[in-house]
Amino acid sequence: MTMKYAFPKEFWWGSASSAPQTEGENLSFGKSATTWDHWFEQEPNRFHGNVGPQQTSTFYQHWREDIALLKQLNHNTFRTSISWARLIPAGRGEVNAEAVTFYNQVIDEMLAQGVQPFINLFHFDMPMVMQELGGWENRDVVQAYGEFAATCFDLFGDRVKHWFTFNEPVVPVEGGYLYDFHYPNVVDFKRAATVAYHTMLAHALAVKAYRERQQGGEIGIILNLTPSYPRSQHPADIKAANIADLMFNRSFLDPALRGEYPQELVELLREQGQLPDCRPGDAELLQQGVVDLLGINYYQPRRIQCRDSLVNPESPMMPEWFFSSYEMPGRKMNPHRGWEIYEKGIYDILTNLRENYGNPRCFISENGMGVENELRFDQGGQINDEYRIDFVREHLKWLHRALQEGSGCLGYHMWTFIDCWSWMNAYKNRYGFVQLDLATQKRTVKKSGEWFARVASHHGFD
Numbered sequence: 001m002t003m004k005y006a007f008p009k010e011f012w013w014g015s016a017s018s019a020p021q022t023e024g025e026n027l028s029f030g031k032s033a034t035t036w037d038h039w040f041e042q043e044p045n046r047f048h049g050n051v052g053p054q055q056t057s058t059f060y061q062h063w064r065e066d067i068a069l070l071k072q073l074n075h076n077t078f079r080t081s082i083s084w085a086r087l088i089p090a091g092r093g094e095v096n097a098e099a100v101t102f103y104n105q106v107i108d109e110m111l112a113q114g115v116q117p118f119i120n121l122f123h124f125d126m127p128m129v130m131q132e133l134g135g136w137e138n139r140d141v142v143q144a145y146g147e148f149a150a151t152c153f154d155l156f157g158d159r160v161k162h163w164f165t166f167n168e169p170v171v172p173v174e175g176g177y178l179y180d181f182h183y184p185n186v187v188d189f190k191r192a193a194t195v196a197y198h199t200m201l202a203h204a205l206a207v208k209a210y211r212e213r214q215q216g217g218e219i220g221i222i223l224n225l226t227p228s229y230p231r232s233q234h235p236a237d238i239k240a241a242n243i244a245d246l247m248f249n250r251s252f253l254d255p256a257l258r259g260e261y262p263q264e265l266v267e268l269l270r271e272q273g274q275l276p277d278c279r280p281g282d283a284e285l286l287q288q289g290v291v292d293l294l295g296i297n298y299y300q301p302r303r304i305q306c307r308d309s310l311v312n313p314e315s316p317m318m319p320e321w322f323f324s325s326y327e328m329p330g331r332k333m334n335p336h337r338g339w340e341i342y343e344k345g346i347y348d349i350l351t352n353l354r355e356n357y358g359n360p361r362c363f364i365s366e367n368g369m370g371v372e373n374e375l376r377f378d379q380g381g382q383i384n385d386e387y388r389i390d391f392v393r394e395h396l397k398w399l400h401r402a403l404q405e406g407s408g409c410l411g412y413h414m415w416t417f418i419d420c421w422s423w424m425n426a427y428k429n430r431y432g433f434v435q436l437d438l439a440t441q442k443r444t445v446k447k448s449g450e451w452f453a454r455v456a457s458h459h460g461f462d
C-alpha cells in the first residue's frame with residue numbers, strides 16, 4: 001500500500017545538534033574557552049536561569065548511549081559539529097590528542113550503527129584566543145579557520161563524507177555585531193558587514209581545502225533561510241521585503257550557490273559607505289566556495305512592511321533603516337520562542353531554489369519547535385508532545401509537495417535530538433525528540449521521537 005506522503009527510500013531522516021550545545025566538559029580534556037565561556041563569566045545574568053555553556057548535555061560522556069538512541073529512532077543521518085576550541089585549543093597549531101580520540105570514537109560508532117555523520121565545522125563557537133585577535137574581523141583568523149578545516153578533513157575525511165563549513169553564519173553577524181545577543185556585543189553595521197564577508201572567505205578557503213584532498217565526499221554550508229513576505233503588493237512594501245531578503249538571505253545564499261554577491265546588495269552597501277574591505281583575489285576565492293550541498297534551517301518567515309517613520313540620523317545604521325517588521329494579524333505563533341509558525345515557508349524556500357538557483361542538492365538541516373516547561377505534558381513518565389508531531393507533519397507535507405514538483409531536497413533533519421542548551425535561552429525551551437532530565441541527565445524518548453522513528457522506517461506517513 002502506498003502512503004499518502006511517501007518519501008524516497010534514500011531520503012535522509014535525522015536530526016541536528018552542535019558541539020557547544022551538547023558536549024559539556026567545556027574547559028576540560030584539553031578544550032580551551034570559546035566566546036560563550038568568556039561572556040558567561042562576564043555576564044551570567046544574560047543567560048536564562050544563569051545557566052551557562054559549561055552545563056550542556058554531557059554528550060562527551062554519554063556518546064555511546066546517545067548514538068544507540070539515534071539508531072533506536074531510525075536515524076540514517078545525524079549532524080553535529082567539531083569544536084575548534086577542543087580540537088586546536090590554541091586556535092592554530094597543535095592538535096589536542098584527546099579531542100581526536102573523542103571525535104574518532106563518535107564517528108566510528110555512528111558508522112557502526114548505520115548513521116551517516118554530517119559534520120559541521122563552526123556553530124557560533126569562536127575560540128576565545130581567536131576572538132582576542134579580532135575574531136572574524138581579522139583575516140588571520142580566516143586563515144586559521146582554513147587550517148582548522150583542513151586538519152579536520154585530514155583526520156576524519158576518510159570516514160566523514162558530508163561536511164559543512166558553517167551553521168547559520170548570519171547569526172553571529174546579527175548577534176555579535178548588530179543586535180547584542182552574542183559576544184562581542186558590538187553594534188556597528190560596517191563591522192557586521194566585514195564579519196559576514198570574512199566568514200564567506202573562510203568558508204571558501206575550507207571548500208577549496210576539501211576539494212584539493214579529493215576524499216570522495218561533499219561539502220556545503222548550512223543557512224537559515226527566512227523567506228521575506230511583504231505586507232502587501234504596494235511597491236514600497238515589496239521594495240522593503242526585497243532589501244530584507246538581500247540582507248538576511250541572499251548575503252550568504254548567493255555567494256554559496258553562485259560564488260558572488262548580489263549586485264543590488266553591493267550597491268546598497270556602497271551607497272551607505274558600509275562595504276567591507278575587498279582585496280585582490282577575494283572574488284576568485286569566493287567563486288571556489290560554491291557548495292555541493294546546501295543545508296536549510298527553517299524556523300520562521302520574515303514579514304516586512306515599509307518604514308512609516310524617519311530614521312533618527314544619529315542612530316547607528318541598522319538593517320531596519322530600510323524596512324520594518326510586520327505582525328500579520330492572525331499569524332500562528334510559537335509563543336515560547338516568539339516565532340511565527342508558517343509551514344508553507346519550507347515549500348517557498350525550496351521552490352525559490354528550484355526556480356532561481358538551478359535546483360541545488362539540498363536538505364532541511366533544521367526545523368523545530370522550542371517549548372517551555374514540557375513537564376506539563378508528562379503522561380506516565382513520557383512527554384506527550386503532540387504539538388511537535390503536528391509541527392513536523394505539517395512541514396513535511398509541504399516538503400513532500402515541493403518534492404513532487406521536482407525539488408532537489410534530499411532529507412529532513414529536526415532540531416534537535418536530545419534537549420540541549422540554547423545559548424542565551426539556556427534550557428528554557430526544549431526542542432528534542434528526547435527529553436533530558438537536567439538533574440540526572442537521564443534521556444527519555446518523547447512521543448514525537450517515536451512518531452519520527454515510524455515515519456523514518458516507513459519512508460513517510462498517511
Ligand code: BG6
Nearest residue numbers: 167168337370415422423425429
Ligand atoms: C538554530 C541554531 O538557530 O536554532 C541552533 O542552529 C539553535 O543552535 C536553534 O539552538 C534554536 O534556536 P534557539 O535560539 O531557541 O536555541
